[in-house]
Amino acid sequence: MRVGVPKEIKNSEFRVGLTPGSVREYVAHGHEVIVETGAGAGIRAGDQDYEAAGARIAPDAASVFAEAEMIVKVKEPQPVEIERLREGQILYAYLHLAPDEPQTKGLLKSGVTGVAYETVTDDRGGLPLLAPMSEVAGRLAIQAAAYALTAPQGGRGLLMGGVPGVLPAKVLVIGGGVVGAHAAKMAAGLGADVTVLDRNLRRLAELDDLFAGRVKTRYSTYEALDEETDEADVVIGAVLIPGASAPKLVTREMLKGMKDGAVLVDVSIDQGGCFETSKPTTHAEPTYIVEGVVHYCVANMPGAVPLTASHALNNATLAYGLMLADKGLDALKENRHLRNGLNVHRGKVTHEAVAAAHGLPYTPAEEALALH
């Protein structure tokens, strides 16, 4: 198959869909890989590194999209990229369609076969292609929060870990999945006072064991949210209902009860955000203030650490990517976990939560792929 890797064009997105090491694997499988010139700049990989791995360098994005049968990207296609997609082409990337109607309609109009990293599943009930970026974003969330807590950023002027004789910051993590656990680990490591809320009791028990008392856990109810947000210096939003828009758990009303200069980091913003007052921001301008509370809502947090993040992402996306390149649509027919990643196909929405989010008809992936 002819596989294309365009340079990412989202604001401050420095990751790349395929590292030179991954290109080598695709080439070893007999595929032709076309990489846009400069695509690897953010990971310090030059065109010559891609050529050495067996890729052909294309002068611009337009020729990558025109020639490739499968596009491997990191972030959801931007409007100019959507215009370049077509029926019969496979798009393999994060899509986050539920909160993004224009993109959903654009992809449907293009007819492209869109496989979204974030809804591919595994046998253990996890999301293996989302997990590595959730690890990165969870850890980064605490770095972002620690910086936002400083006075020049509008924060309370608090050191996350405190010092001997002065209490540390109180960090509330809403959602104890991959993002939440990694955020809790970093916050506890810095010496903060950490509480994790979740609705999954089994998960709370796992976290209780994992952190051996270093992190507190609490069942997530509106009452718990109301009380805990009042106490918190930092709130990390890390909930997920796969494929769907995030529930708005922290309301504008709750913000009024929060401390002046407290910090909210809404990692769930890529699925629309779990705070009522969240709106997507960029690494160029990551924060804004509502009711005295600093909001950090960057939708592509791992884009700021492309070296770590591109390699971690490729570790997870390579095997399924090779399957798609080797077998095309048959890979989706044969592997139900990969098929769970199919969000749109030939003008049909094939993910139930995405269809529900936009009030669009839902066609099960099996039906869209004529798998009966």
Ligand SMILES: NC(=O)C1=CN([C@@H]2O[C@H](COP(=O)(O)OP(=O)(O)OC[C@H]3O[C@@H](n4cnc5c(N)ncnc54)[C@H](O)[C@@H]3O)[C@@H](O)[C@H]2O)C=CC1
């Ligand atoms: N902004 C960014 O750059 C990035 C954002 N993300 C996003 O972070 C979010 C979390 O991802 P993961 O940790 O991988 O998901 P996950 O599925 O591992 O964890 C989500 C957790 O939220 C819990 N949850 C659901 N409803 C809840 C509620 N009402 N109250 C409390 N907990 C609730 C679930 O039980 C689960 O434990 C996703 O939206 C993901 O796309 C991930 C990576 C980068």
Ligand SMILES: CC(=O)C(=O)O
């Ligand atoms: C998961 C996601 O949205 C990201 O890595 O940018």
Ligand SMILES: [Mg+2]
């Ligand atoms: Mg309150």
